[in-house]
Amino acid sequence: MEFPHGLRLLHWKPYPSKCLPSTFHPEYLVELDMQHSQLEKLWEGTQPLANLTKMNLSGSWDLKEVPDLSNATNLELLDLSGCMSLVEIPSSISNLHKLQELMMMFCINLECDSSDSSDQRSQRVSLSQKKLDDKTQLKTSTDRAFCVKLSNAFSALDGEADTG
Template structure:
């Protein structure tokens, strides 16, 4: 499915018995623009996950501990929602995520640090970090867009 642009995967049960195995060599389509995956079962995205066309990443209640290693070219990403991803411990380098407008981290209770690169995102209009009870490191300076909303 190389031309797939929108992918939404819904969790059908809330009982914790999700038996879904995603092989390590799994590749998402290069042209993917929208990825919504409630309760994503892996600790990180696949190594060969191409992000350059992604506009929206919504992975609520995921098992993610981190998204990926290093800096990725997220030049088109506008919205990222990782709400209630209890295992998330760190965020990636956002240096190449120049279009990001909305970042939702609500309920990421094990998130300890916000990468300093987030302070350079000029288009952020909505940033929510409520219920991030272990958050210890937050950049001292945020260059937020005018009229930006920050929910803590």
């Protein structure tokens, strides 16, 4: 399957394959909406995503990983709600300074990627809106620093002061 070069909007609900084809080039992509897809991952490696502002993968039960989003510098919305197989969020999410909405309801197996340096993990996520539920738990077996910063950012948004 070939996607046109220069594609700006990709709305495909539900996308039937486990991964986008290796010939897919998202450098012009502004909006990716692939709710309720059979995706396990979007693509391999880091892609040029400077134009991407919205990514909605909600309800993609089989999604196991979110790609490296370090080049998605204009991303404003990331919806991963209902991605129940998702086990980690890349720590590059902490560098998405334009991110305003992060939705992760029912991400019941979520862990944090602790592979990046502590300097990168210490960056705070600044969001105007967030949506989590009580079943979503951020956990990691080796280093909780990034998770704590992410959790603190969420708490601050709720108006709950972190005293610990």
